[in-house]
Amino acid sequence: METPETQIIPMPRIGDKAPEFKAVTTQGNINFPADYSGSWVILFSHPADFTPVCTSEFMTFATMEGKFAEANCKLVGLSVDGLYSHIAWLRTIKEKIEYKGMKNVEVKFPLIEDITMEVAKKYGMIQPGESNTKAVRAVFFVDPKGVIRAMIYYPLSLGRNFDELYRALVAMQTADAFSIATPADWQPGDDVIVPPAGSCGVAKERMEGNEEMKCYDWFFCTKPISKETVLKTILKK
Numbered sequence: 363m364e365t366p367e368t369q370i371i372p373m374p375r376i377g378d379k380a381p382e383f384k385a386v387t388t389q390g391n392i393n394f395p396a397d398y399s400g401s402w403v404i405l406f407s408h409p410a411d412f413t414p415v416c417t418s419e420f421m422t423f424a425t426m427e428g429k430f431a432e433a434n435c436k437l438v439g440l441s442v443d444g445l446y447s448h449i450a451w452l453r454t455i456k457e458k459i460e461y462k463g464m465k466n467v468e469v470k471f472p473l474i475e476d477i478t479m480e481v482a483k484k485y486g487m488i489q490p491g492e493s494n495t496k497a498v499r500a501v502f503f504v505d506p507k508g509v510i511r512a513m514i515y516y517p518l519s520l521g522r523n524f525d526e527l528y529r530a531l532v533a534m535q536t537a538d539a540f541s542i543a544t545p546a547d548w549q550p551g552d553d554v555i556v557p558p559a560g561s562c563g564v565a566k567e568r569m570e571g572n573e574e575m576k577c578y579d580w581f582f583c584t585k586p587i588s589k590e591t592v593l594k595t596i597l598k599k
């Protein structure tokens with residue numbers, strides 16, 4: 363018989379509405395994703411407070427919070443620790459930890475307490491092959507309409523690359539704004555991919571009168587968009 367322990371909750375997928383929840387955080391109560399309607403939000407989990415990899419991650423993310431805010435993106439953390447643990451850990455980070463030139467780092471974004479693991483389970487953050495009692499390092503990108511647009515999962519031992527999270531955010535916003543796709547390792551200012559032409563003839567037609575477009579074959583065409591144009595569009599909000 364299925365018990366709450368054995369009940370299988372489907373993992374959220376790209377394109378799904380972000381599962382809804384209400385939670386207590388270090389910045390008060392939140393109603394997710396409704397409270398974030400109109401902005402992008404990154405919901406991310408960490409395994410435990412007072413652990414070194416998580417501390418390095420929080421210091422890095424908190425230091426970059428302004429940069430994410432300029433790109434209309436808010437941050438929300440989560441672990442299965444309680445509120446008083448969260449508060450004590452964040453205070454320790456601010457008052458005691460100096461790491462890689464970062465010090466007096468104040469974490470101003472909300473950190474969810476999830477002792478019951480209700481939210482962590484909804485988001486597939488508890489992965490028993492890795493740990494039954496801690497959330498893995500999950501990252502969910504939720505767009506202004508509350509839709510999951512990307513997700514990344516890392517194991518407990520691997521700290522995340524926050525420049526990559528920022529790159530992914532800007533790339534998705536650029537894809538939305540210009541109806542393009544972004545190639546491997548894309549950074550603002552690099553050429554972008556125009557939607558597949560469909561056939562050789564169409565590619566040729568599209569190139570004619572479009573000096574800027576470059577086709578490597580019928581299915582692979584790029585065009586430039588300047589860094590200035592990308593940043594003006596993304597950072598304007």
Ligand code: BEZ
Pocket residue numbers: 409410413414415416417496518519
């Ligand atoms: C850490 O953040 O250092 C950590 C947390 C849980 C397991 C392993 C490492």
